[in-house]
Amino acid sequence: MADLAQTPPRSLSRAIPLGAVPVWSGIALLLFLALPLIRTGRRFLPLDYMLHPLSLGAGLHWAPAVAAFAVIALYLRPAPRPAQARRRADMAAVILSLGFVGLWAALFSAGTPFGWGAMGASLALCIAAGSALSESNRVRGDAFTGAGILLTLLFVTLFITYPLVMVIRSAVWIEGVLTLDQFRATFSSSLFLFVDNRFTEVNEARMVAYWATAGGAVALAWGLWSSRAAALWRRAWMVPLWVGAGLIAGWAVGIMIWGRGALPSTLLVAVIVAPAATMLGFALALLGQRTNSRAVRGILGVASVLPFITPPFVIGFSMIFLLGRRGLLSHDILGISPFANPLYGAPGVILAQVLGLAPVAYLIIRGSLNSLNPALEEAAQTLGASRWRVFKDVTWPLVRPGIAASLLLASIESIADFGTPLVLGGDRNFLATEVFLALTGRYSQSEASVYGVVLLFLVVLVFIASRWMLGVKGFATVTGKPASGAFLALPRSLEWILLSLAGLWFAFILSLYGVIVYGSVVELWGINNTLTFRHYIEFWNTGWPVVWYTMKLSVASAIPAMMVGGLIAYLVTRHRFWGRSYLEFGSLLSFATPGTVMGLAYILAFNDGTLLMTSTSAIIVLALVFRNMPVAIRASMSGLAQIDRSLEEASATLKAGSGTTLVRVLSPLLLYPLLAGLIFAFVSAMTAVSQVIFLVSAGNNLATVMLLARVERGQLGVAAAMATVLIVMLLALIVLLLVASRYLDARNRGKGLSI
Amino acid sequence: MQPRLRHAIAVSALAISAATAAQAQDVVNVVCVVEEWCEALREPFFEETGIRMEFLNLRTNESLVRIRAEASNPTFDVFYGGTGDPHFVAAGEGVTEPYESPMMAELSEDMLNAVNGAYLPLYANPIAIVVNPAVLEEAGAPMPESWEDLTDPAFRGLIGMADPNSSGTAYTVIATLVQIFGEEEAFELLAGMHQNMATYTRSGSGSLQPTGQGELGVAIIFMSSALREREAGLPIEIIIPSEGTGYEISGISLVANGPNPEGARTFIDYALSAEAQDLGTQAGSWQIKANVNAAPAPGGPRLDEIAVIDYDFEHFGQPDVQTGLIARWTEEIFPVPR
The missing domain is CATH 3.40.190.10 (Periplasmic binding protein-like II)
Known part of the structure; x- marks a missing residue:
């Protein structure tokens, strides 16, 4: 492919070189000369030509212009032989990167915020350097590939890795000294972990020690037993590992039962929520796949979308209405005394999270159930296996990867959840809320960072543990060849149990949403139940401009999220290059990092100096882009896996560059994954709270942050009105898109363009 | 070549920071803790004085950290709002300086005595x-x-x-x-x-x-x-x-050696006027205002109408x-x- 692109006669025939390298160098030069290089304040607009490179005088900040000029000059001389061309490209890459480094060295040494000129020139230099790298065969692929690799590496480093490194730095680097003092102070604080309560009769510390010992003993016994067949002495070095892991697990269980503080609360809730949500999701998925009732399937479909379009703390907030001390159900109907209501604390948080995460589990498990070939079950039954046997030996192993994925996702989401504990946590504190309260209540960046590091560590631990314990391979049993047979129907009694479970669940969800709508039309919830549209009028006056602004920012973030996501997916699946696994890991990291930690990271990384971007809408858009990009990546990757490479090869043979191929051949085939990524990015931008709560500012408020502030300030009526409008709008949008995609699908089929 | 390169870096750094400092003199930069209030003051202040007020909304202690970090070359002129403690600390460290505002005649004597000249009281x-x-x-x-x-x-x-x-x-x-x-x-x-x-x-x-x-x-x-x-x-x-x-007594402080001390004084005088304090109440800050001529919040008392203790702000x-x-x-x- 590379040889094709460099056919000598073509480049010789041209007097003026028009390769990607000189062209993009020229663009860098133009951008550098046309725009102000720096800013004086936070604002990117209006352009201030007092800050043009010319008015800044001579200096190192001219490096990109010099580099670009030198590269253009270099390319004026023809390089007839491939070896010469490669050497020339190498030189160009070195010169361009020197220009890039020079510019940022000048900016960092002066400490002034970068401006349009610096940004535009740097991006163009990157593209030029990437093209040069591909020309010199350092990167296999054409100019587009080289530039794409360099740009995505730059983005992931700048907007994911660098901010997270700043969190770790801020936790250990305090007032210019490398120290673990903040870790020590936080770990010994009662907010983090509080075990030995001398006012109770039980000695908690001893109980925790018992649990830890028991854990260690169980792990040792299990280790010995499981390796009894192997030669034990060969695995002797693993004994301390088993015991260590057992001790830690036992200790964790111990503090969950006997301890208080953010760490045990977060662990306890996650340990209960993840299996509960997964089980509920599994039950619903089984029902959804095997029931004959279309109504049940429809209801499940709608209900499974609801959590995605609901701002995360709204379920908690309506649970106060329904189950709180003066709740409709708990107080008015069941008559539970307001002073004995157990909602606040772990029970409320667990319930709200299970409700919020069950649909996610449902979607994941439903996906893996659907990939099961019914013929297998039929075959097993024909061979005389009982229903239970079929489930245990055929169905279960095949859905296990889905269960594992759901457990993993649910525990990460539960650990990262910020809104629910804030609203329903009561006396209990949680790690994700502690990040927020340390920063906004106790004004300590280093303490917030320590909590952030602990959260990151937990999430990584969950990842590793899930890989290690549930590292089951996926089995593809659907081959694309027509599958015959039908799934085994559920036993009658089981179907009834599942149906009533689903009915209960749905009724509860429905009443939660109903309560929000009701709360939005009464004067003052629980006190004055006169019907009124006052809250909607107030919402229209004060809330709507913010919602409109949020929509604009969400669109502005969803499109780049889709494009960057699609590009990364393409590069990672179709090319081999240095830094490939780093790209994959980086995007996984941005997905797994709790939102509050990412928000904190952006504040730490972009609050001053050359990279100053806080209090602008730019930083909000960037945070949302890199937060929501991973889903576009995953969707596009699975889409790409189904597209045969021969299409791209054909396109390349016809002399299309990989950029053209990506846009004209692959993108139409990837329409659905890309569209899914786009919708997801838009919807999650609209409902995002935790990752943007630190980033909003006077003119840049976002709908959900405003909603949370109103819930906190107690303007429940307006908050309910705002939540209702948001949910209805997003639901309408999703339905509209579903209808549109059906229509498009039908039209494409008509043209014989089915994928 | 080497010395010239170093020279070039120094020159470019200078040039860039010079351009930064060359910003207009008719702007007052405020570190503001009470966002809605500052937003409400911006337009009326410009209409009254012709000076533009730009503010950055930070939380109380972040504001202190920021002002402290910039002490050698401040970019802010005024530190507005937030709890009293950081104002005390800032005054003690000399990053803010005392200002005898002519508006002090209109301020509550109790509040002035309680803060003891460290800063100007905004509300209690x-x-x-x-x-x-x-x-x-x-x-x-x-x-x-x-x-x-x-x-x-x-x-x-x-x-x-x-x-x-x-x-x-x-x-x-x-x-x-x-x-x-x-x-x-x-x-x-x-x-x-x-x-x-x-x-x-x-x-x-x-x-x-x-x-x-x-x-x-x-x-x-x-x-x-x-x-x-x-x-x-x-x-x-x-x-x-x-x-x-x-x-608690929230405050307003003049940043020492700020870029626009004249404008800062004008802004502080304006912010302590009954008119500006009323704007705060309208923006949702219903505390007891320092200016005795400011209208109390609906249903709200004056400071001398309630039994407050002789709170030792400095010690606690x-x-x-x-x-x-x-x-x-x-x-x-x-x-x-x-």
Whole structure:
């Protein structure tokens, strides 16, 4: 492919070189000369030509212009032989990167915020350097590939890795000294972990020690037993590992039962929520796949979308209405005394999270159930296996990867959840809320960072543990060849149990949403139940401009999220290059990092100096882009896996560059994954709270942050009105898109363009 | 080539920072803690003086950190709002300087005396006991009149207060009790109140709304938000304890050696005027304003109408005093089962 692109006669025939390298160098030069290089304040607009490179005088900040000029000059001389061309490209890459480094060295040494000129020139230099790298065969692929690799590496480093490194730095680097003092102070604080309560009769510390010992003993016994067949002495070095892991697990269980503080609360809730949500999701998925009732399937479909379009703390907030001390159900109907209501604390948080995460589990498990070939079950039954046997030996192993994925996702989401504990946590504190309260209540960046590091560590631990314990391979049993047979129907009694479970669940969800709508039309919830549209009028006056602004920012973030996501997916699946696994890991990291930690990271990384971007809408858009990009990546990757490479090869043979191929051949085939990524990015931008709560500012408020502030300030009526409008709008949008995609699908089929 | 390169770097750094400093003189840069209030001041201030006011919204202690970090080359002129402690600290470190504003004649003498010239008072906000009478009646508890009353077992499970480990409001409560009763007796009182606590909230005013909704009977919070919510229709009553109560005094400070000291003084004078203080009330900040001519918030008292104690801001604002009291509370009160 590379040889094709460099056919000598073509480049010789041209007097003026028009390769990607000189062209993009020229663009860098133009951008550098046309725009102000720096800013004086936070604002990117209006352009201030007092800050043009010319008015800044001579200096190192001219490096990109010099580099670009030198590269253009270099390319004026023809390089007839491939070896010469490669050497020339190498030189160009070195010169361009020197220009890039020079510019940022000048900016960092002066400490002034970068401006349009610096940004535009740097991006163009990157593209030029990437093209040069591909020309010199350092990167296999054409100019587009080289530039794409360099740009995505730059983005992931700048907007994911660098901010997270700043969190770790801020936790250990305090007032210019490398120290673990903040870790020590936080770990010994009662907010983090509080075990030995001398006012109770039980000695908690001893109980925790018992649990830890028991854990260690169980792990040792299990280790010995499981390796009894192997030669034990060969695995002797693993004994301390088993015991260590057992001790830690036992200790964790111990503090969950006997301890208080953010760490045990977060662990306890996650340990209960993840299996509960997964089980509920599994039950619903089984029902959804095997029931004959279309109504049940429809209801499940709608209900499974609801959590995605609901701002995360709204379920908690309506649970106060329904189950709180003066709740409709708990107080008015069941008559539970307001002073004995157990909602606040772990029970409320667990319930709200299970409700919020069950649909996610449902979607994941439903996906893996659907990939099961019914013929297998039929075959097993024909061979005389009982229903239970079929489930245990055929169905279960095949859905296990889905269960594992759901457990993993649910525990990460539960650990990262910020809104629910804030609203329903009561006396209990949680790690994700502690990040927020340390920063906004106790004004300590280093303490917030320590909590952030602990959260990151937990999430990584969950990842590793899930890989290690549930590292089951996926089995593809659907081959694309027509599958015959039908799934085994559920036993009658089981179907009834599942149906009533689903009915209960749905009724509860429905009443939660109903309560929000009701709360939005009464004067003052629980006190004055006169019907009124006052809250909607107030919402229209004060809330709507913010919602409109949020929509604009969400669109502005969803499109780049889709494009960057699609590009990364393409590069990672179709090319081999240095830094490939780093790209994959980086995007996984941005997905797994709790939102509050990412928000904190952006504040730490972009609050001053050359990279100053806080209090602008730019930083909000960037945070949302890199937060929501991973889903576009995953969707596009699975889409790409189904597209045969021969299409791209054909396109390349016809002399299309990989950029053209990506846009004209692959993108139409990837329409659905890309569209899914786009919708997801838009919807999650609209409902995002935790990752943007630190980033909003006077003119840049976002709908959900405003909603949370109103819930906190107690303007429940307006908050309910705002939540209702948001949910209805997003639901309408999703339905509209579903209808549109059906229509498009039908039209494409008509043209014989089915994928 | 080498020396010239180094020279070039130095020159470019200079050039860039020179361009930064060359910004117009008719702008006042404000570090602002109360965002809505500053937003409300911007337009009227420009109309009155022709000076543009630009503000950056930071939280109280972040503001202090920022001003401190920029002490050698400040980019801000005024530090506006937030709790009093960082204003004290800033004045002590010399990163803000005293300013004898002509508006001081119009300011409350009590507040001026309490801050002792370290900064200019902006407003005062007392701690109050906020109750929901209907809930108290249902639970058979009397109306509390004093701090002592709150230890009455009749209030069991009815009281909400912030956790001092996560909120400054609760620290002000503890410091107030220590100043009224002395440390030992104050902690006995806190232990008694602990038995009646329904919840320790994470945020300072977190117990207000539950009290209004009838989830709690009593909330111990700063008064301003309770005034606002009472006006909005919550069925609550605001009680100043008979032993007296503590309060915070928010401030406005002139940053030392700021880029536009003249403009800064003009802005401070403007911000302390009755007109500007009224704008704060309209923007939702319902505290007791420092300017005695400012209109009190609807239903709100003046400072001399309520029994405030002689709060020692200097002593109880010291970080080690603060940490000590909070640590003692965390040791002796928080873990007691209730």
